[in-house]
Amino acid sequence: MKKISVLLATNTPKAYNYLMPDDFESEVGTFVKVPFRNRELMGIIWDQSLEKIENSKLKEIIEYYPSFKLSDRKLDFINFFSRYNFTSLGGVIKLFIPHPYLIEKNKSIKRYKLDKKNIDKITITNARKTVLEFFENETKFFTSSELIKKTNVSSSVINKLIEENVLKAVEYEEQNNTDKVYSKKFDLNKHQTKAANNIINSIKNNKFERFLIDGVTGSGKTEVYFEAVEEALKENKQSLILLPEISLTDSLFDRIKVRFGFEPSMWHSNLSKKKRRDIWQDIYHGNSKLIIGARSSLFLPFKNIGLIVVDEEHDHSYKQQEGIIYHARDMAISLASFEKIPVVMVSATPSLESVLNVKEGKYKNLVLPERIGDAILPEIDFIDMRDEEYIKNQWISEKLKAEIKQALSRKEQSLIFLNRRGYAPITLCKSCGHRLECPKCDSYLVEHKFNPKLICHQCGFSVKPVNSCSECNSKDSLIACGPGIERITEEVLRTFPEAKIATLSSDNSKDTHKVLNDMREGSIDILIGTQIISKGHHFPLLTCVGVIDADLGMANGDLRAAERTYQLLHQVSGRTGREKKPGKSFLQTYFPAHPVIKSLVEGKKENFHNVELKTRQINNLPPYGRLASIILSDTNSKKLIEFCNRLKKSIPNSEEIIVLGPVPAPMTRVRGRTRYRFLLKANKETNIQKYLEFWISNQKKPSSIRLTVDIDPYYFL
Ligand code: ADP
Numbered sequence: 001m002k003k004i005s006v007l008l009a010t011n012t013p014k015a016y017n018y019l020m021p022d023d024f025e026s027e028v029g030t031f032v033k034v035p036f037r038n039r040e041l042m043g044i045i046w047d048q049s050l051e052k053i054e055n056s057k058l059k060e061i062i063e064y065y066p067s068f069k070l071s072d073r074k075l076d077f078i079n080f081f082s083r084y085n086f087t088s089l090g091g092v093i094k095l096f097i098p099h100p101y102l103i104e105k106n107k108s109i110k111r112y113k114l115d116k117k118n119i120d121k122i123t124i125t126n127a128r129k130t131v132l133e134f135f136e137n138e139t140k141f142f143t144s145s146e147l148i149k150k151t152n153v154s155s156s157v158i159n160k161l162i163e164e165n166v167l168k169a170v171e172y173e174e175q176n177n178t179d180k181v182y183s184k185k186f187d188l189n190k191h192q193t194k195a196a197n198n199i200i201n202s203i204k205n206n207k208f209e210r211f212l213i214d215g216v217t218g219s220g221k222t223e224v225y226f227e228a229v230e231e232a233l234k235e236n237k238q239s240l241i242l243l244p245e246i247s248l249t250d251s252l253f254d255r256i257k258v259r260f261g262f263e264p265s266m267w268h269s270n271l272s273k274k275k276r277r278d279i280w281q282d283i284y285h286g287n288s289k290l291i292i293g294a295r296s297s298l299f300l301p302f303k304n305i306g307l308i309v310v311d312e313e314h315d316h317s318y319k320q321q322e323g324i325i326y327h328a329r330d331m332a333i334s335l336a337s338f339e340k341i342p343v344v345m346v347s348a349t350p351s352l353e354s355v356l357n358v359k360e361g362k363y364k365n366l367v368l369p370e371r372i373g374d375a376i377l378p379e380i381d382f383i384d385m386r387d388e389e390y391i392k393n394q395w396i397s398e399k400l401k402a403e404i405k406q407a408l409s410r411k412e413q414s415l416i417f418l419n420r421r422g423y424a425p426i427t428l429c430k431s432c433g434h435r436l437e438c439p440k441c442d443s444y445l446v447e448h449k450f451n452p453k454l455i456c457h458q459c460g461f462s463v464k465p466v467n468s469c470s471e472c473n474s475k476d477s478l479i480a481c482g483p484g485i486e487r488i489t490e491e492v493l494r495t496f497p498e499a500k501i502a503t504l505s506s507d508n509s510k511d512t513h514k515v516l517n518d519m520r521e522g523s524i525d526i527l528i529g530t531q532i533i534s535k536g537h538h539f540p541l542l543t544c545v546g547v548i549d550a551d552l553g554m555a556n557g558d559l560r561a562a563e564r565t566y567q568l569l570h571q572v573s574g575r576t577g578r579e580k581k582p583g584k585s586f587l588q589t590y591f592p593a594h595p596v597i598k599s600l601v602e603g604k605k606e607n608f609h610n611v612e613l614k615t616r617q618i619n620n621l622p623p624y625g626r627l628a629s630i631i632l633s634d635t636n637s638k639k640l641i642e643f644c645n646r647l648k649k650s651i652p653n654s655e656e657i658i659v660l661g662p663v664p665a666p667m668t669r670v671r672g673r674t675r676y677r678f679l680l681k682a683n684k685e686t687n688i689q690k691y692l693e694f695w696i697s698n699q700k701k702p703s704s705i706r707l708t709v710d711i712d713p714y715y716f717l
Pocket residue numbers: 186187188189192215216217218219220221222223224372538
């Protein structure tokens with residue numbers, strides 16, 4: 001037995017020693033299964049640094065997987081990921097191998113090839129002849145069910161051939177990919193061609209290069225990166241297309257099927273165990289060439305990745321907030337740098353981080369300035385709500401109603417956007433002024449009517465609707481304040497009783513596919529929805545967009561509030577006029593002079609970028625400076641404050657880093673825990689992680705206190 005060091009797929013900072021039979025190769029990166037505190041855990045052989053422990057005190061590994069190994073480049077990425085995001089190495093390994101079954105022998109898939117030397121030993125029937133002929137032009141291997149499908153023979157024919165050793169099972173390995181790349185594509189316009197060629201060159205040269213496809217909505221950005229994918233396919237390399245939300249994968253999946261003639265692998269949380277393992281192993285063996293998925297697909301075991309695309313790169317859903325905190329776009333760029341491949345950011349409203357990277361020459365900018373064909377960009381106008389008469393229970397202005405009415409009479413569609421789920425955001429007692437709050441959070445309960453409940457949008461807590469006030473016991477004194485999309489739906493139904501109406505938010509996300517389809521096909525007149533309808537979708541008949549409260553996102557005041565609002569309103573407006581019919585978008589606002597509204601109406605993205613970048617630069621905020629947050633929480637707030645004060649006393653001196661706090665988090669109570677925050681500000685070049693390590697790694701923290709570090713935070717509540 002020899003000693004090896006194993007990094008476990010669990011939240012541990014260091015590797016542990018185990019024993020392994022001498023004749024096994026202890027190559028770094030190889031997967032093993034080991035016993036750990038009454039559990040069986042996956043891990044990888046980590047490094048050769050062994051502790052001085054007697055062999056008799058060590059446990060033996062349970063399983064050894066010589067055919068599953070992470071490459072040195074991957075190990076470098078894992079090291080980087082852990083250091084950058086200030087998270088344990090073991091935690092990162094767990095991202096790579098979230099379930100032990102992924103790696104287990106895949107008995108269900110056996111692929112066969114023809115073994116010619118045994119053909120003479122059998123009688124050739126017609127059915128057998130079909131199978132033999134089928135293999136004449138084939139270099140690939142097939143499962144028995146694939147063979148049955150392709151040759152139309154019965155399963156008994158195939159089984160018999162397997163029995164007679166005419167069909168021989170092959171080791172699961174990469175298939176020879178001599179297939180021509182199937183491609184059914186448009187003639188790209190000159191902007192698209194130029195953009196695509198840039199990326200193609202980079203793939204050919206195995207070069208780490210960063211691109212931004214900055215093109216208006218409907219300018220053909222997707223077709224450009226398809227062209228790059230085609231090049232990767234030709235070179236037998238894998239491509240990963242990242243999307244911010246799983247709801248966007250369906251339409252991309254369909255487009256890929258048409259464009260390339262095969263189905264891409266989709267990686268998401270709703271896969272069955274078997275499917276998940278098949279995809280994981282297909283990617284490991286290089287048999288899956290095109291993968292689409294959300295954040296977690298970054299951790300798939302690519303065999304020979306050649307291209308990463310980050311679609312809608314500005315989207316904040318790329319920031320993983322729960323568990324291990326990281327930004328998937330930024331980590332995709334790091335992965336590309338370790339793999340020495342191009343990475344392509346795609347957006348109609350790039351993040352200011354990317355805009356600055358272009359200005360500083362770090363990203364190559366690929367601009368698509370116009371929409372495809374005759375489609376023109378929608379006209380965006382504001383509706384000044386200060387001029388509108390206030391009418392009780394009415395949030396859609398007369399002006400917008402008139403526009404919707406006209407669209408209806410032209411048999412065209414309208415979309416009404418409000419980024420607020422439910423019926424009303426606040427429920428107030430008119431006798432005593434009490435507002436219904438979540439018992440566990442500093443958050444109001446939101447009334448929902450379609451599925452009657454009061455819900456806390458912070459923690460998910462919900463109760464049945466009540467009709468008396470818990471404070472003053474008055475009966476029927478509770479009134480709904482303000483609109484959510486369900487209340488807007490009520491107003492639309494009242495105003496346009498003859499129209500076909502649908503409402504979409506994450507509350508009825510199971511209907512998403514159907515509603516979006518109906519909308520695309522024109523069987524809905526007016527669609528009302530939250531941000532779920534704002535991106536990616538292509539509705540040919542949509543010509544009128546109305547935003548109920550364009551100022552909504554600006555209210556919460558974090559550093560990216562204006563940027564986020566700009567992107568959201570631009571994306572929503574971009575849903576309209578995507579084909580022959582010109583579209584218009586109307587923003588209801590109380591601040592038409594705000595830079596966000598102004599630059600949207602004037603159609604000048606650069607104006608917004610310039611104003612916003614200037615503000616960030618003056619305050620040394622991202623993308624110029626950098627931030628990190630420390631969030632601490634405990635059910636016992638006294639203990640928490642004590643510990644925060646102790647941390648404050650030990651803040652190391654530094655000329656480069658300013659530490660603000662501790663302060664109670666704006667959302668001070670969540671799920672019954674009190675929360676406090678520190679904020680660290682520094683220049684971009686400063687090694688903020690090293691500083692944090694020095695400061696907090698050696699602090700004795702009471703075990704009930706949760707401490708989270710968020711590098712480059714996007715969420716400040
Ligand atoms: P974006 O990703 O910029 O929103 P898409 O790639 O989805 O744009 O293209 C918008 C529409 O135009 C799609 O229906 C797409 O199939 C079509 N399209 C894209 N490029 C071309 C082209 N060169 N010729 C004709 N149609 C195109």
